[in-house]
Amino acid sequence: MKHIQRLRKVVTLAYHLEWIDRDPFVKWKMKYDKTTREFLSELELKKLEEKVFISERLDRVRDLFVFSCYTGISYVDIMSLTTDNLVLYINGGNWIETKRQKTKATVKVPLLDQAFRIIKKYEDHPITAVTGSLLPVITNEKLNVYLKEVANFVGIQKKLTFHMARHTFATTVTLSNGVPIETVSKLLGHSKIATTQIYARVLEHKISNDMNILQNILRNKNKESESKNKA
Template sequence: MRTRSTFSISFWISTARRDDNTAKIYARITLDSRRANLSLKYTIPVDMWDSKASKVLGRTKESQEINRYLKEVESELFQCYRELRSQTPHITPQMVKAKYFGEDESQMTLMALFEYHNTHGAHLLSKATISHYKTTQKYLLRYIKKHYRSEDYKLCLLDHRFIVGFETFLRKLHPVHYHGKLSNNGAMKHIQRLRKMTTMAVNNDWIERNPFQKFKVRMEKKEREFLTLKELQDIQEYRTKIERLRIVKDLFIFSCYTGIAYCDIMNLTDNNIVIGIDGKYWISTKRLKTKNTFKLPLIGPTMPLVKQYQNHPKRKGGNLFPKISNQKLNSYLKEVADACGINKNLTFHMARHTFATTVTLLNGVPIETVSKMLGHSNLGTTQIYARVLDEKISEEMSGLEARFEDGFLGSNPNFGFESYEKKVSKS
C-alpha cells in the first residue's frame, strides 16, 4: 500500500552571526518529519517580520516585493516536490532542495558510490579486501531489489531505517559458501563496509548527514578455534589417494607450522626461500593485508613440503604450491576433518591460530616473537590469536609449586601469612 507523505513549506528568520538587529530569511522544507533549510536572498530588520503569518509586515513596496518572492519560492518548491513525486515514491527534503537549485544531488546513487569506492580506494586495499567489498555491494543490491523493487538507490535516501533493514536482510541470508545463515559478526562486517563507504559519501558532500549516527555495530567476542597437538598430528598422519585432499592437507600443515595466511601462501615463490642468520632455510615475504615484511625459519615438515611440490604439474609460474581457491580449500578441509574424526569447523585460517597457540606459545615462544612472525603491526592483534592455554597454565603453575616444595618459602612455614596477620592485628 502506498503511504501518504506529509509535505510543507515554512519561512523563518535567523539573527545568527548578526549584531545589527537584522535577520536573514530562510525557507524550511519539511517532509515526513525530516527537514532541509535554504537561505533566501533577503535580509530585513527583525521587527519587520511577522512570525505567525511567516511574512514581512507593512505595505511598503519593499515589503510587498519580498512577500511576492516568498510566495514564488513556496510555489516553486511545491512544484519540485510534485515532479519528484511523479518520478519516485522515495523523496527527501534534500532532494527537493537540490532540484530547486538545479543540482544533481538526487542522482547520486549507491551504485555510483560503489564504483567510486572501488576505483579510488583500490590502491589502499588488498585484492582480498576489495573482493569482500564487492560481496557487500552485491548483497546491498539484492536487498534493494527485494525490499524497494529497484535496481539502484539514491544516496540521499539513506537513513537509519535502511541500515536496520539491511541488517535484518543479512541475518536471514544463506550465502552459497556457508553451511547456514550469516553469523552476527559476518553480518556486522558487511555493515561496517557500508559504513565506510557512506563516510566517503559524507566526506565528498554527496549526503548531508551520516545515517550511521544512531546505529551501533555490535561485534560478538568469540573464542578462536585452533587444533590441539593430537588433532594436528592426526591431520599430519592422514593419508589419502585423492589428490585434491592431499594438496589441501599439505597446504594446511604448512600454514600450521608457519602461520602464513592463505593469500600469502598462494603468492609464495622460490624467491621467498632464503638462507637465514642460522644458515638454515627461512621464508622472507610481505603480508598482502598489512604490507608488513616478516621472516621466519622453516621448521618441522615445512621444507620437505616445499621440496615435495618442486616438480608438481599443478605448480605454475614459480609458485611454491599449486593454486586453489579459498572457497574450495575450506570446503575440502571439511572432508579432511571428517576423515580424521575432528569435530571442529576446520577452516584454513584455523592453521594460523594453531601456529600462534599449539605450535609456538605452548612451546615457550614469547608472544613478541610470535607477533613478528605473524607479520602483525601491533601486539594487541596477536593477542586475539594467541591465548594462554590451560596446558601452559598447568605447566607453569606446576613449576611454581615445585619451587615451593623445594624450600622457596625458606625455613619459616608461615612466611607471608605471618606478616599478613601482623598487619591485621595492627589495624
Template structure:
C-alpha cells in the same frame, strides 16, 4: 601463513636466516608488513616435494596451491573421515599454529606475532588464545618458586 600469501609465495623468498637455516622472508599482502618464518623440517619436505611441479614452474610459485574453496572442501572431507566435529578451514590452520603449535612448545607470543606478520601484538593475542594447559604449566613453575 594466510592463504593469499602462500598462493603468491616464490622460491626466491626462501633464504638463509641469521641462524643459517632456511626461512621465508616475505610481506603479507593484507598488511604489507614483513613476515619472517623459520622453516621446520615438515615444511621443507613439502617444498622439496613440489619443487619441480609443472604448475609451480609455469606460475613461478613455490607450491601448487588449489583454490581456497577446493582446499576447504578437502579439509572438510578429511575432518569427516577422521570424525572431527569442528569445522576445518585453511584460516583455522593459522589459529592452530598461533595456539596449539607455538604455545604448547613455549614459543613467546612476540615471536609468534612476528611470524604471523601482525602489525601489533593485540592481533596476535586474538589468535593465540591462552590455553588452560599453558596457564597451568606457567603457574606450576611459579608454584615451585614459592615452595
C-alpha cells in the same frame, strides 16, 4: 564494524559542516561480540599430518593446511610464494621472507622441519614446475570445500577452514609451547599485539605447566629460607 566506523566519520563531518540537520549516530554505540575462534589441538594436528591419503588432491590440500599450521602464513600469501621467497640464513636455517598482501607488512618466518619437508616434497613436482610457485596453487573456494573431505577422513569434528591453520599456529604450535606473544605477533605480521591476542588462546595444559613451574620456584625459595633460618 570497520565500515560503520568510516561511515560514521563522514556523517559526523557532514553534520559539523551543516550539510545534514542532525547526526544519526549521536545516540548509537558500537558493540563488539567476541567469538570463539576454532583451532586444532596437538592431537588433531598430529592425526592430520600422519593421515595417508589415496587421493592426491586431498593430500595436496592437507599439505597446504599443515604448512600454514607451522608457518602462520595466510592462504593468499602462500599462493604467491615462489623459490625467491625461500632464504638460507648464515646460521644455516631456512626462512620464508614475504610481504602480507593484506597489510603490506614484511614477514620473516624461520621454517620448522614440518614446513620445510612439505616444500621439499613439491620441489620438483609437475604442478609447481608449471606454475612456478613454491607450493601447489588452488582456489580458496575449492580448498575450503576439500578441507571438509579431509576433516571427514581424519575424523576431525570441527568445521575445518584454511584460516583455522593460522589460529592453530598462534595457539597450539607457538604460544602453547612457550613462544612469547611478541614473537608470535611478529611471525604473523601483526603491527599490534592486540591483533595477535584475537588469535591467541592459552590452553589449560599450558596454564598447568606454568603454575607447576611457579610452584617449584616457590618451594625452592621456601627451602632456602628454611635453611637460612636453621643456620
